Amino acid sequence: MTTDNLNSALSFKHLFSKECLSRGESPIKTTMKYFLDPEFHFLGAGMPPLELFAFQNFSFKSLDLRKYTFNEIQDLILNKNDKFEDYINGDIIEDELDSDILIERALQYGNSRGHPSLLKFLKTHINNTFKPIYKDWDILVNNGSTYGLESLLRIFCNPQDTILLEDLCYSSTIEAIEAQRINTVPIKMDSEGLVVEDLEYKLKNWETLYGDLQKPKLMYLIPNGHNPKGVTLCDGRKLKIYQLLREYDIILIEDDPYFWLQMPQYKKPSLKDNQFIDENKPENDINSNQDFLNKLSHSFLSIDTDGRVIRLESFSKYFGPGTRLGYLVGSKEILDNVWNYHEVSLQASSGISQLMVNGLLNRWGQNGYLNWFKRLRVVYTQKRNFCLNSLYKHIQQFNINEYVQVEEAPKAGMFFMIYLNINKHPDYNQKLTELGKEKVVAYFENLFFEKFIQAKLLLAKGSWFTVNDPCHSVIDISKCMLRGTYAAVTPEKMDNGLKIFAEIVNQEFN
Structure with a gap:
């Protein structure tokens, strides 16, 4: 034409x-x-x-x-x-x-x-x-x-x-x-x-x-x-x-x-x-x-x-x-x-x-x-496949399937997203009562973020990317989100980082 x-x-x-x-x-x-x-x-x-x-x-x-x-x-x-x-x-x-x-x-x-x-x-x-x-x-x-x-x-x-x-x-x-x-x-x-x-x-x-x-x-x-x-x-x-x-x-x-x-x-x-x-x-x-x-x-x-x-x-x-x-x-x-x-x-x-x-x-x-x-x-x-294979391997090895959800595998780009089922954390009900719905997700997000940082692992907080609705609350208080990337990471560091992730999740939930 x-x-x-x-x-x-x-x-x-x-x-x-x-x-x-x-x-x-x-x-x-x-x-x-x-x-x-x-x-x-x-x-x-x-x-x-x-x-x-x-x-x-x-x-x-x-x-x-x-x-x-x-x-x-x-x-x-x-x-x-x-x-x-x-x-x-x-x-x-x-x-x-x-x-x-x-x-x-x-x-x-x-x-x-x-x-x-x-x-x-x-x-x-x-x-x-x-x-x-x-x-x-x-x-x-x-x-x-x-x-x-x-x-x-x-x-x-x-x-x-x-x-x-x-x-x-x-x-x-x-x-x-x-x-x-x-x-x-x-x-x-x-x-x-x-x-x-x-x-x-x-x-x-x-x-x-x-x-x-x-x-x-x-x-x-x-x-x-x-x-x-x-x-x-x-x-x-x-x-x-x-x-x-x-x-x-x-x-x-x-x-x-x-x-x-x-x-x-x-x-x-x-x-x-x-x-x-x-x-x-x-x-x-x-x-x-x-x-x-x-x-x-x-x-x-x-x-x-x-x-x-x-x-x-x-x-x-x-x-x-x-x-x-x-x-x-x-x-x-x-x-x-x-x-x-x-x-x-x-x-x-x-x-x-x-x-x-x-x-x-x-x-x-x-x-x-x-x-x-x-x-x-x-x-x-190649990078994505290695990352997700490693993630699923460590989730299985540490038996944390109940606490972790992985977003649909990326078909493009360099990011993957993980959800933690914080409502299954042993302290969840207590913190929900103490902090209320508006703050409980932020509490657990910060908890895991700081523990990851102490272990030399960086995963981005989901709240950094959340678009607030001016008239309606859209927060899911049962989960917190974490964003990872497989772009500029060696296979060795990727595998070790995801192992650290699984270890900390296992320690916190169990």
Whole structure:
């Protein structure tokens, strides 16, 4: 389908904040097009000269996976200790590639939307992967998803506006929202993500449930490898969610940093002759890029006819958080207004980060980029499987099945969640009487957290991620939650840490 057959996005100016509507285009920004014209006598902006830039060249080294099949990548990781032999050595000056960002451009003011070569690569990547179905979608480079969210809150929300969140949410997201005095309303989740029935019920009965609270302008969710819950929103729910957002005129912020960390279904280990047997087998049905893409969930971009979905993309989980580089995908109207905000905040994302990331991507090509994600799939699957196998092993060995529940195995991302059945703790009834319902969960959460810390084990408190409902209590007083990660942990430390967890739970409950 060509863009000629597609409709343009709707205008959502009526949802913009007062701050956004009061902000115009930067007058200096409108002149930057002349800077690129070599015949222009550009005396209008305070730009330092190239000869005084301290850096004269940039080079990098990275794995070169372009020639590998998925099966070859998987075999090297599982059977040969991840020992790849092919590398790319990039040199921005010596290589003289047309796709490279010139150093004098990377280190200079300007290009606050992102450097054209990088934007071109990313637009092709998004189109190949998600195939947006309206005409005027665009990309805007930024400093990562956290900054992208903060920008969108400024674009859409006035103080006391309302945003819908999943009932568990990344703690920094909650803090960013509360700092702007925006109300939050949680929507229930289960093992398949956001519960559509709860969303529909709250939207239909808003006045009854929430009185004068402003109706929501935005909904924010993490569809894959949810942080902290670890679950993935099933594709079957997405169309109904989108239809409800259209009906109630709500913008969706789709924060999806774990999209390319999707994994096959996990199988619990079996027990035979007192030995735990790993039941997870290597994948053997990915023979092409399309086979790989068919394994992945769908983005809301793929069903967005209105331009009401804004997708947050980030390189943090794929290339390294220190790149501080990400981008927004959404309608041009919305991104133009975010761009105006960039001009008075970050101005532009790091030119050095863009130069390096762009240089690597264009040497890899689209196929090499997908192969990098295939490598991530195999490595994260290996990490997740080891973690959960170890967890179930120690739960069984210490006989604490009655006291521990493990959330649905992650199908994406880097997090797993454990629930402790605190109502079975020998001190529970006494503490419930002493402290009451409002404080009993916090008491046991703190109790276990401190005992874990004393034993040199860190698991994040579930309360750090809990979204409070302004009108209704949603606390389950029978459980407390703990979030763990298997991402940057060696197998030895993972196994020992989970053994410590099981030992302490056993000591406390027995």
